[in-house]
Amino acid sequence: MPKLIPDSRPQRVLVASNLVYTMGSGLYLTAGVLYFTQAVRLPAEQVGLGLGIAGLVAPAVGIAVGHLADVRGARGVYVITLLVQALATAGFVLADGFWSFVLVIGLAAAAKAAGLAARTPLIRHYGGDRPQEFRARLRAVTNVGISVGAVGAGWIVQEGTLNAYRCMVVGNALAFVCAAATLFLLPSVPPGPVMDGSRWSALRDRPYLLLTVLDGVMAIQFKVLTVAVPLWLIGATTAPHWLISGTMLTGTVIVVAFQVRAGRGIDSPAAGGRAYRRAGVAFLVACALISLSAGTPAWAATALLITAVVIHTVGELWHAAAGFEVSFALAPRHATGQYLGVFGLGAGLAEAFGPGLLIALCITWGRPGWYVVGALFLLTGLAAPPAVRLALRHQHAQQAHTGRLLLRRRAAIESATGTTIQQR
Structure with missing residues (x-):
């Protein structure tokens, strides 16, 4: 602490x-x-x-x-x-x-x-x-x-x-x-400047919306350790039931100890896209190990589940850090709240539909469902880097457009007043 x-x-x-x-x-x-x-x-x-x-x-x-x-x-x-x-x-x-x-x-x-x-x-x-x-x-x-x-x-x-x-x-x-x-x-924070067309601009930013969807799909992983693993441990494995608390504690300790450190190397949107990809790989490996814990002796199931939780939590660190980076870096400063509100849509939908999806695939269907969920995370991670590149190109185009508008406004003011505005 x-x-x-x-x-x-x-x-x-x-x-x-x-x-x-x-x-x-x-x-x-x-x-x-x-x-x-x-x-x-x-x-x-x-x-x-x-x-x-x-x-x-x-x-x-x-x-x-x-x-x-x-x-x-x-x-x-x-x-x-x-x-x-x-x-x-x-x-x-x-x-x-x-x-x-x-x-x-x-x-x-x-x-x-x-x-x-x-x-x-x-x-x-x-x-x-x-x-x-x-x-x-x-x-x-x-x-x-x-x-x-x-x-x-x-x-x-x-x-x-x-x-x-x-x-x-x-x-x-x-x-x-x-x-x-x-x-x-x-201390209070003064309101930001109101830019032309800024009202609901996040909902018109299609590359940012695409990243919101991808992050939302990957956010289903937050329910793996809290919903799917406890139900799987009790219903499909011979692991001791106290391991439910053990898996939760293991994940929590790793996040507290390493989340800040994990974010330090993810210092650009491009690095965030690569972190999404690594997270997808980690989630696939973790899902495969969880599926293998069924039908094994208690000691083997315990070892597989603990190993899976560690790998999954490492992926969670990368996923969280990637989300922090791309959501902030690609949001205009004057519309931070609006953009981050939009980015929260993905996590909100994962909160609403994630538990039901995981129960249907991983618990009701069983072992094949774990591989489907892992593949879903992997494909989402692979799609993130090109989506980030698209969002960066869109951001640069928007910044250039805003710069041109400011120059035109400045020229109009100078023409109307007959004075020259000094640039800072």
Whole structure:
């Protein structure tokens, strides 16, 4: 943890806010679904449907709020999203049926997506020369916070009472409020300049949208260790069940220890494209090893699964670092929130459809499904470098076009006023 604490005060404020926020998130990620199935007594099918609906609606909200953060000031917008998320989370205790559940979970998911988009201009403004590296630091802190929250959630699940689950909901909401309060220690960021045609420009940037789709497909990998591996371990292997926690702990430790280091060598969009390709290869190898763990002795299954998790997490480091690089480097500074909101669409769709896809292919179909999923990751990684090159050409063309517009505007002003504008 000491190595994750940055030197500048604004960065430390963002890290502290993120740590508090993710401690609350760790409570929900570990015990949230159990709250609705065990305490609220909703059928698991309805919970899954409600989460899917929320996952579809939330990313679109992120784009709109990201644009708002660009033109109105990111800190205030981000604080509002955290407070809305706290209010929606507190509303979990009032959910007593399917539609009330959909309402509060949809509002919470929308506020979360909006907050991630609104935070990106802050990361870019205070991230120094390499905001991508600071984003990697935040991801490492995120894993620390979620792990701490998961420890508290373990007690809640062990108790299993309605009051214990309600403590989880209240603790989660309070964490979001504290994260918002911490941000008032952060100097405000003035709104960026409004450029002609900048409204919803990210949705017209086809190369950036292509990268969003590719990153979204690869983002399904985040559900491999949390959804597919536990179900596979229990249903298809003889490995001990405690290994589920072991695989999660292994992945978390690797991310905390090496995410910042992994991002340092990925310092250009081209390097990001190559990192996507390496990640695809790593995911294919990991999927193959997981499939081989079925039908083997317990010791062999354990060794194969642990090895697969290590290789998969290395691929996760490359994938995350590549996403940080291309999403920031290819986004115009004046539209950071809007562009990163669009980039979050891919991860949002993976969140909504990834679990069902992995269950259908890897669990229901079995061993062949793992090879199909691995091949999907590999093909996505291979497609990333040419997609990055296309996006770079488009970015250069857009920059040249903007430069010409500024020159014309300057010439028009000089002609109208009879003065010469000095270039800085």
